[in-house]
């Protein structure tokens with residue numbers, strides 16, 4: 016008896032790659048990564064150019080439409096996006112009540128987005144036009160939800176969204192209760208741009224798999240949030256900051272990293288399945304942190320520790336292709352904005368929501384349900400033994 020599909024590999028032999036390494040799961044126009052040279056582009060545009068010249072709103076349009084908007088299109092797009100910011104009062108209530116249990120903000124986010132679906136009468140209608148509008152609503156509302164979670168876990172009341180400011184200014188307003196400076200707004204915008212999309216990573220793949228059954232798009236986003244939450248994925252940015260705090264002083268770096276590696280533990284913020292070179296997003300965040308360190312002593316301190324870890328890791332692990340990833344320097348930059356580590360992964364989700372939705376809509380346009388195989392490793396055919404005859 017054959018336990019795998021005849022189609023699954025050459026000569027009838029099963030093709031198998033643990034963690035799906037190197038496996039192609041479909042086609043996409045959203046993102047290109049060349050991991051060998053550390054290159055990343057959204058819809059053909061290099062990430063460095065987007066971080067330098069674009070805005071999060073424009074990147075949202077780019078990812079959803081596979082092209083840059085005209086001035087008028089961008090104006091209309093923003094108007095629509097901004098008009099969807101408010102969430103039902105029940106969503107604020109569930110944030111408050113779940114925060115009382117002291118669970119992680121990502122668990123609250125997962126719950127709140129799931130709950131939000133209850134208030135969308137059109138959640139189950141899967142037409143292209145409606146799904147596009149639902150995607151815009153979800154982008155805007157997820158921003159409100161993550162900022163509100165950030166307030167509530169600090170024991171504060173949510174601050175309602177503004178209608179006439181950028182996505183970044185609005186998020187910082189809702190999180191801090193005061194309007195950000197132009198510099199803060201721009202830094203946060205770059206953080207959102209850098210996290211907006213990243214090909215078929217674990218959370219985006221989860222979203223595509225879930226929606227491939229033609230379920231509602233909320234279910235796919237909830238799955239993506241659950242996946243992002245893990246320490247091997249989006250959870251790493253919080254772990255990096257905790258590691259920097261534990262190390263305390265640059266002189267402790269070498270001993271700390273050596274002993275972690277000797278216990279076969281991973282150093283958060285390093286390594287990547289696709290990049291075998293410097294992650295270009297990490298390079299952008301590092302250069303922002305370097306500029307901020309010139310005027311901010313806390314950033315200077317964290318960066319000193321961070322750079323020592325980086326040097327040690329590249330010297331010792333660089334030959335294995337292990338370099339800093341997006342999560343390594345992002346926390347240092349977010350700390351400058353007064354954001355606490357528990358909120359780093361929800362901010363990753365705040366940027367990535369558009370990437371998830373762009374992939375979900377792309378999947379729905381040319382769908383085939385995901386249904387791979389698994390190599391069966393249990394016993395071969397055996398007879399059922401009645402319970403009174405089992406030893």
Ligand SMILES: CC(C)(COP(=O)(O)OP(=O)(O)OC[C@H]1O[C@@H](n2cnc3c(N)ncnc32)[C@H](O)[C@@H]1OP(=O)(O)O)[C@@H](O)C(=O)NCCC(=O)NCCS
Nearest residue numbers: 246247248251280281282283284285286287288340341342
């Ligand atoms: C990102 C990550 C999950 C990729 O996983 P992967 O492609 O399955 O790679 P593996 O875990 O198989 O690692 C390959 C080798 O590099 C080592 N390695 C990978 N990342 C490492 C890290 N951060 N610290 C130390 N060693 C690392 C592994 O121990 C393994 O070594 P081995 O071949 O001697 O066993 C992994 O690098 C990791 O756990 N990094 C830390 C968490 C993180 O920063 N995640 C955010 C990603 S954006």
